[in-house]
Amino acid sequence: MRILLINPTTRNYSKGITIAAAAPLGLLSLASVLREAGHKVMIYDHNVENDGFKECKKFDPEMVGITSFTGPMILDALRMSGYYHDQGIPIVWGGIHPSLLPIQTIKNSKIDMVVVGEGEETIVDLANSIENHRNLENVKGLIWKETKDDGIKIRENAPRKFIEDLDSLPFPAWELIDVRKYKNTLMGWENNASEIFSIQTSRGCPFRCGFCYNTIFNNRKWRSKSADRVIEEISFLKEKFKIDKINFRDDNFVVNNKRVMDICRNIYKNKLDITFAIDCRVDLLTRNMARLLKIAGCNQIYFGIESGSPRILNFIKKDITLQQAMDAVNLCKKVKIKSSTSFILGLPTEKQTDLLLTRKFIYKLMPDNLLVKIFVPYPGTFLYDYVIKNGLFNPPLKLEDWGLDWMNFEFKLSDTNPKVLKNIMKNLYIKHFILKFPKFAFNLIKTSLTKFYLHKLLLNGLRNLSASK
Ligand code: B12
Numbered sequence: 249m250r251i252l253l254i255n256p257t258t259r260n261y262s263k264g265i266t267i268a269a270a271a272p273l274g275l276l277s278l279a280s281v282l283r284e285a286g287h288k289v290m291i292y293d294h295n296v297e298n299d300g301f302k303e304c305k306k307f308d309p310e311m312v313g314i315t316s317f318t319g320p321m322i323l324d325a326l327r328m329s330g331y332y333h334d335q336g337i338p339i340v341w342g343g344i345h346p347s348l349l350p351i352q353t354i355k356n357s358k359i360d361m362v363v364v365g366e367g368e369e370t371i372v373d374l375a376n377s378i379e380n381h382r383n384l385e386n387v388k389g390l391i392w393k394e395t396k397d398d399g400i401k402i403r404e405n406a407p408r409k410f411i412e413d414l415d416s417l418p419f420p421a422w423e424l425i426d427v428r429k430y431k432n433t434l435m436g437w438e439n440n441a442s443e444i445f446s447i448q449t450s451r452g453c454p455f456r457c458g459f460c461y462n463t464i465f466n467n468r469k470w471r472s473k474s475a476d477r478v479i480e481e482i483s484f485l486k487e488k489f490k491i492d493k494i495n496f497r498d499d500n501f502v503v504n505n506k507r508v509m510d511i512c513r514n515i516y517k518n519k520l521d522i523t524f525a526i527d528c529r530v531d532l533l534t535r536n537m538a539r540l541l542k543i544a545g546c547n548q549i550y551f552g553i554e555s556g557s558p559r560i561l562n563f564i565k566k567d568i569t570l571q572q573a574m575d576a577v578n579l580c581k582k583v584k585i586k587s588s589t590s591f592i593l594g595l596p597t598e599k600q601t602d603l604l605l606t607r608k609f610i611y612k613l614m615p616d617n618l619l620v621k622i623f624v625p626y627p628g629t630f631l632y633d634y635v636i637k638n639g640l641f642n643p644p645l646k647l648e649d650w651g652l653d654w655m656n657f658e659f660k661l662s663d664t665n666p667k668v669l670k671n672i673m674k675n676l677y678i679k680h681f682i683l684k685f686p687k688f689a690f691n692l693i694k695t696s697l698t699k700f701y702l703h704k705l706l707l708n709g710l711r712n713l714s715a716s717k
C-alpha cells in the first residue's frame with residue numbers, strides 16, 4: 249500500500265516568528281515500521297517543502313497520515329486533510345493533539361480515523377487491515393468512523409499498550425528526508441552550532457508538571473533505547489549523513505543515571521567526536537554526570553525552571569526548588585557547559601509578587617541562554633483542567649478552533665494582562681541580552697579572529713604549495 253505521511257507547517261498561520269524545522273521524528277519512526285511491513289512510504293514535510301504537492305501527486309497515495317501538535321499547525325493539517333479526503337483517500341490523524349482530544353478530532357468531516365498515542369504498531373495494523381479489507385474493530389488504539397445504513401457511527405477500539413522495548417524498533421527512515429534541510433535549525437542557533445540534528449532516545453517522563461502533556465500521553469511511564477542502541481544510531485548518522493551535532497529531544501533524557509553515563513562513556517570511548525545538547529531537570533543533574541557530559545561533548549543543557557516563585561512551583565507540581573535550579577546552573581558554569589533556562593509567565597494564580605520573584609531570580613541565575621514563554625493551557629494537562637474549572641478559559645469546541653496562535657495567545661489566565669506579560673517578556677530578553685553582551689561580543693570577536701586566522705593559514709598553505717610546484 250502507498251502511504252503518504254504529512255508534517256504540516258505553522259508558516260502562514262502564525263503571526264510569531266517562523267519556527268525552524270526539526271526532523272519529524274514521529275513520522276520517520278512510523279515510516280520505518282511501515283516499510284518493514286512491506287508498504288511504500290513518502291514523507292511530505294510542509295516545513296521544508298513547498299512544491300504544491302507535485303511529488304505527492306506522482307506518489308499517488310492510497311492512505312494519508314497526518315501528524316499535529318496543538319496550535320496553528322492544525323490549520324495546515326486540515327487544509328491538506330481536506331485536499332486528500334475530497335479525492336476519497338482514507339485519512340488518519342495521529343500525534344499529540346489528536347491523541348489528547350481524539351473524539352473532537354474524529355468529529356471533523358475531513359478525518360476518517362485517529363490513532364491514539366504511540367503509533368508504530370497501530371499504523372501497521374491499520375494499513376494491513378485496510379489493504380486486506382479487514383474490519384477495523386480489532387485495530388487497537390484506533391478511533392474511526394463506521395458507515396452504517398442509519399448513518400456514521402464513531403467507534404472507539406480498545407487502547408494499545410506502550411512499546412516497552414524501544415530497541416525493537418528499526419532505525420527511523422532518515423533516508424526518506426533530505427537530512428541537510430534539517431541541520432540548520434533554531435536550536436542550532438541556541439547551541440552555537442549551525443548544523444544540529446534532532447534524535448529521540450527515550451519516551452515519556454515519570455514527573456507530573458501541570459503544564460506538560462506527558463502525564464496523560466505517556467501516563468508518566470518512561471521507556472528508553474539502550475545506551476548501545478543510541479551509540480549505533482549516532483554512529484550511523486555520523487557515517488551516512490556527516491552529522492556531528494546532536495540535540496537529544498527526549499521528554500526526559502536523564503531519568504536513568506546509569507544510561508546517561510553509559511551513553512557519555514561510549515561516545516567518548518568510540519571517539520564519536522560529536523557535540524550535543526540535552527534537556528535535564530535541575531534536580532537530576534549530578535556533579536559526576538555534568539563532568540562526564542562535558543567530556544563526551546555536551547555543550548548545552550536546557551532546564552525548565554518555569555518560575556522564581558516557590559508558591560507557583562508548588563502549585564504547578566514542578567517538584568523542584570530554587571536552590572536546585574541555582575546549583576544546576578552553577579554546576580554548568582563550573583564544567584563549562586552552557587545553560588539554557590526556560591520560564592513561563594502568566595501561570596494561573598500568578599500574582600504581581602510572583603512575577604517579581606521570577607524576574608529577580610532570572611537576574612540572580614544569569615544563565616547563558618534565556619527562554620521566556622507565556623503560559624498556554626494545552627489539553628490533557630492539570631492546568632488545562634484548572635483554568636476550565638475556574639471559569640478562566642472556554643476551550644475550543646471544534647478541532648479547527650484549536651489552531652490558536654500561541655505566540656499571540658490573548659486569554660487572561662493570571663492576575664496580569666497578556667499585553668503586559670508580553671512587555672515583561674520583551675524587557676527580560678532585552679535586559680538579558682545587555683547583561684550578556686560583553687561575553688557575546690567577546691565570543692564573536694574570538695570566533696571571527698579564529699576564522700580569519702584559519703583562512704589566512706589556508707591561503708598561505710595553498711600559496712606555498714603552488715610555489716613549491
Ligand atoms: C522536537 C520538538 C519540537 C520541534 C519541532 C518538531 C517537528 N518535527 O515539528 C520544535 C523545536 C520546532 C518545536 C516547537 C514547538 N513545540 Co515542540 N516538541 C518537540 C519534542 C521535544 C519532540 C517531538 C518529537 O519528535 N517526538 C518524538 C516522536 C517519536 O513522538 P511523536 O511525534 O509524538 O510521534 C509518535 C506519536 O505521537 C504517534 N504519531 C505522531 N504523528 C502521527 C501521525 C499518524 C498518522 C499516526 C498514526 C501516529 C502519529 O506516533 C509516533 C511514534 O510513536 C516534543 C516533546 C516530545 N518528546 O515528543 C515537543 C512538543 C511536541 N512541543 C510542544 C510545544 C508546545 C511546542 C511549541 C508550541 C513551543 C513554543 N511555545 O514555541 C513549538 C511550536 C511547534 C510548531 N510546529 O510550530 C509540546 C506540544 C504540546 C501539544 N499539546 O501539542 C511538546 C509535547 C512538548 C511538551 N512537553 O509540552 N517542538
Ligand code: SF4
Nearest residue numbers: 453455456457460499
Ligand atoms: S519534567 Fe519535563 S517532561 Fe517531565 S513532566 Fe515535567 S515538563 Fe514534562
